[in-house]
Amino acid sequence: MKGAWWVAVVVLGAAWAGDAIAQPTPHAKQVGVELDGLGDGGRARPFVDLAKTLRGWMKAQGEGDAPVDAKGWPTTDARTVLFDVRPAFAWAPPIDDPDAYQPDWGGSYPFTLQGRAEVAIAEGPGCRVEGVRYDAKTNATTGRIVVPKACGILVVSFTKTRRDPKASEGSGISGLRIIRPGYPADTKQVFTNEFLNSLRPFAALRYMDWLDTNHNPGFYGDTGHHALEWADRRPADYATQSGTPQGKYGVAWEYVAALANETGKDLWINVPVAATDGYVRELARFLKAELKPGLKLYIEHSNEVWNFGFPQYIYNKLAAIDEAKRGGSPLNADGSKDEEIWTHRRHAKRLVEIGKTFREVFGQDQADRIRPIYASWAISAEPHFADVLAWVKATYGEPRDHFFGLADASYYNVAKAAKDATPEQLVAAMRANSDENLANREKIRKIADRYRLQHCQYEIGPDVGGGDPTNVANRIRANRLPAMEPLLLHDAVDNWFDRGGGLYMYFAHISTASRYGCWGLSEDVDQLDTPKWRAIYKLTGTSKPAK
Incomplete structure (x- = not known):
């Protein structure tokens, strides 16, 4: 070496x-x-509050998705998976891992929730619920869940629920917090x-996976559903920050900013493929207001838009075809008839637009913090990089005035073994x-x-x-x-x-x-x-x- x-x-x-x-x-x-x-x-284990990554709510007996309110809390008796860290596929053997490695998540988890509920273990070998009490003055139920070392899955049910004293039985709960072992029950960390x-x-x-970029909602051409507006984003106080059956995808941007500020690490973010111009501008405004000065933003348009296996490829291609055929677009201003070429160009065009918006919002004095990255296919240098960059130069001027860098993903694999x-x-x-x-x-x-x-x-x-x-x-x-x-x-x-x-x-x-x-x-x-x-x-x- x-x-x-x-x-x-x-x-x-x-x-x-x-x-x-x-x-x-x-x-x-x-x-x-x-x-x-x-x-x-x-x-x-990113969050002290385990409930921030709970699985989408199911009905109390696990017979389908439970109805939820605008903040993702169940409006009926319900259950949820709080964690499942078993080796794949412990739930349908054989297990892939020859060592069957499973982390130790044992300990005492204090919890609190708004409303009244009977809390029970629906699945979790050796787990138990202790010290449950309801305080009518605060309308809060508290207790603790004790998890043994060997347990790899924890599913908890909430039954005989009443959101408030006047609500009918079976009206659900809200505000669930479950604190990991070793942290005070009232921690704000x-x-x-x-x-x-x-x-x-x-x-x-x-933050590509944190933002659930590969599963962001929106199918181009589906009227009313293919444009992601800023108001549609997941709020920080939503019931969970993981994917849900109710259609919320990606962590709240508040947590992205909070982690960047606490660690002092630069951010590499992925703007959703369905994000509107308004979404992009509001995102830029939010990050300018929330981030500590000096943190840099590497900005990517979605993730692997070149990848035929991802929905963002289809979205981008349909959007490119639509734009080109409507006329007046730079995508085919040179007379190109190739829809794939339009598709490659739109990926770059969208990044140019996103970068411009961020620089406008951050201002000229902070322009060096904005670092758009044009990312594409590692094994296709000419059509996905050289041809696109030549088009960018002809259409918008020098690429360096719009992009910070080019990026690919050259994984080293075992295909020839x-x-x-x-x-x-x-x-x-x-x-x-x-x-x-x-x-x-x-x-x-x-x-x-x-x-x-x-x-x-x-x-x-x-x-x-x-x-x-x-x-x-x-x-x-x-x-x-x-x-x-x-x-x-x-x-x-x-x-x-x-x-x-x-x-x-x-x-x-x-x-x-x-x-x-x-x-x-x-x-x-x-x-x-x-x-x-x-x-x-x-x-x-x-x-x-x-x-």
Whole structure:
């Protein structure tokens, strides 16, 4: 390995504090991470209040979705999944993970809710509800849920509910708070200490999964449903911040801003494909008002708009066809008849428009904080990058006046490994694929250099996913090998930074291991000493945080 990362990694003692680092690494400001999506199965434990990631409400016996009010609280007796951190597929064996790893979420969870209810465990081996009492003066029910170490799922029911003393039985509840073990029942703290500690090595956080970008509502052409207005966003006081059957997608922007402010990390945000111009302007105004000065905004138009498997590709293509055929559009002003070319161009056009709006709102004196990123397909440099950038220049002027950088996602995968490859052979296959990616990376790098733009990775990391259960045990074991540390460093240092690469957004922070991938640096927020994490510490010149 030729990278000089180790020269800069000099730490004193085991403390986390910045003064433990004698010399900053050259890559400390260039490594970011994708936050794993929010939900009852998330392993990152971001919120102190467990209820912020509860699953959409079901009827009390689990026989379908429960009706909810405007803030997402049930208006009838109901149940919900508070967490399910079992290994996939414990609910329908066999389990993918040969070690059947499950994090320990045991402890005492104090809860409070507005209204009166009988609270019971609907599912949760060994769990129990204790100390339940109702205070008529405050119309609040309190108690605690005790969860044993071995429990991986917690489903709780709320029956004989009365929202207020005058309401009829079965009228539901509101204001549920369930505080994680180790925090005071009346705490106002939003994010857990362990979650915040795990983010310290990174310069930027990407919120694509937090914002549920790949599932944002809206199908172009469906009148009344294909435009996402600012008023449609999820509010911070909504019952849950995870996806719901009632159609709320993505975390509230208030929590995005709060996390950025608390950590001091730059933001990489994904503007929903269905967002209207009004939504974009209000989002810019909100972030200008809420974010601490100096935090930078890397702005992407949706996510992987080039990807035929995502609804945003279809949305963007239908919107491009509609615009071009209505006439007067720059998408086909040169006489182009190719709908795919219009589609590529609209993706860039929308980013130009979004970036312009943000710069107008933030003002010229803060324009350097706004960093639009044109992201597209790693293996298609000419049609998805070169041709589009040439069109941008002809239509809007120099791309550098509109974009900060270009980005692709050159995952290193195991596609060429044998179906029965050993964990060691799978790691070797990923290393070989990282080297093979250099050809496509170089093509995009040259385009970026031509237009004086940064070249970034919007997502990057080892890829053993795909959904096929074939050899899944070895695919998971490969990601736990010590050899993953030098593999990550080889891709990041030898094949990226040493060749002039810019921001490197690792995918992903914390997630479970299954046939669908082993994306996380670890499988639980308490696991911060895995081979992958050790690579991040060396790459960024940091050390494992103290608990």
